[in-house]
Amino acid sequence: MREKTQIFRDYLTQQGLKSTSQREIILDAFLRCGSHPSTEDLYLKLRKKHPNIGYATVYRTLKLFSECGIAASRDFGDGQTRYESTTDAEHHDHLICKDCGAIVEFEDPRIEALQEEIARQHGFILLSHRHEIFGRCPLCQEKAG
Amino acid sequence: MREKTQIFRDYLTQQGLKSTSQREIILDAFLRCGSHPSTEDLYLKLRKKHPNIGYATVYRTLKLFSECGIAASRDFGDGQTRYESTTDAEHHDHLICKDCGAIVEFEDPRIEALQEEIARQHGFILLSHRHEIFGRCPLCQEKAG
DNA sequence: ATCATTGCAAAGGCTTTGCATCCCT
DNA sequence: AGGGATGCAAAGCCTTTGCAATGAT
Numbered sequence A, B: 001m002r003e004k005t006q007i008f009r010d011y012l013t014q015q016g017l018k019s020t021s022q023r024e025i026i027l028d029a030f031l032r033c034g035s036h037p038s039t040e041d042l043y044l045k046l047r048k049k050h051p052n053i054g055y056a057t058v059y060r061t062l063k064l065f066s067e068c069g070i071a072a073s074r075d076f077g078d079g080q081t082r083y084e085s086t087t088d089a090e091h092h093d094h095l096i097c098k099d100c101g102a103i104v105e106f107e108d109p110r111i112e113a114l115q116e117e118i119a120r121q122h123g124f125i126l127l128s129h130r131h132e133i134f135g136r137c138p139l140c141q142e143k144a145g
Numbered sequence C: 001a002t003c004a005t006t007g008c009a010a011a012g013g014c015t016t017t018g019c020a021t022c023c024c025t
Numbered sequence D: 001a002g003g004g005a006t007g008c009a010a011a012g013c014c015t016t017t018g019c020a021a022t023g024a025t
Helices: A002-014 A021-032 A039-049 A055-068 A109-121 A138-143 B002-014 B021-032 B039-049 B055-068 B109-121 B138-143
Strands: A071-075 A081-085 A093-097 A103-106 A125-136 B071-075 B081-085 B093-097 B103-106 B125-136
Touching: A002 A021, A002 A055, A021 A039, A021 A055, A021 A081, A039 A055, A055 A071, A055 A081, A109 A125, A109 B109, A109 B125, A125 B109, B002 B021, B002 B055, B021 B039, B021 B055, B021 B081, B039 B055, B055 B071, B055 B081, B109 B125
Parallel strands: A093 A125, B093 B125
Antiparallel strands: A071 A081, A093 A103, A125 B125, B071 B081, B093 B103
16 A cells, blocks of 8 residues: 555645654554444544544544545445545445445446436436445345344 | 325324324425425424424424335435435436435436346345435536536 | 323434644654 | 644534423324
8 A cells, every 4th residue: 555655645745734643543544444444443443552542633634535535435324424445446336234234345337327328318417426235245144044 | 195195194093193283284294395305404394384393393203204104214415314205116216416406316227237236246135225326407507607 | 081292402423623732844 | 933733522413312291082
């Protein structure tokens, strides 16, 4: 993740913002973290090794990640804002397990194309979209018998 | 909307709940209302003619509508829970104007089929989905020049 | 009479902000 | 030294709930 770290640092410099140990720590945790952590997820995770980092700092730092483009905020309807690293594919949507919350990313150009078509049909200019499929993942299917 | 009114009344009776003037008024307002009102939308709308109806009552009544199947709650990511009447098509998704908030419903069996396919590919059992396309509607395109 | 309903106000849950202090540059 | 950053606590927002009073059956 060399690149993202650099992107973030460059962003800070360029905006006249400061590089701090908290920001470095949060960035590191975010990049190592499993997918789509909420502010709280990261905060709790960090608290173990860095009990002095406040919730507000995590919150504000994630916002910075979002601003500089290395992360994007997502709302999966579970009442928490989640952040995902934007390394991956250009665009993707999510398949979410309703039982365990596992998140799988997917992308399908056919769906993307159909969305364009639908927007056009209604005279809309397409700006963005949100697409989540909720289901039960293989593991939870087993557990459920 | 004869039907829905009846469905709601039957539900109340059958559940041992009571029919009250507030519930009738809220149902009427909901059915007449433009699409996808939030609790607040309805509350404010009602307040003009029925300043004595409380927010909590609107909130609880919409929940009842949802329970008996005449309405469904939706989360479009604008921080408010919205409710839509479930008369219409079996299933549909939404095209939303980012400028004025206008909501157009759409449905596309091709997208539905692709979702099934994607879930299957990942070993998931599909339970539900959420799909919103955000764009700029014809009117707002004009306004924007 | 009985028990659900109502309206108000207060409590929750998450996000956001104010502010004195701290720390990069 | 100067101004952004931090951490705490408090404020905002919307949703949800407690409770005494009210109303439907």
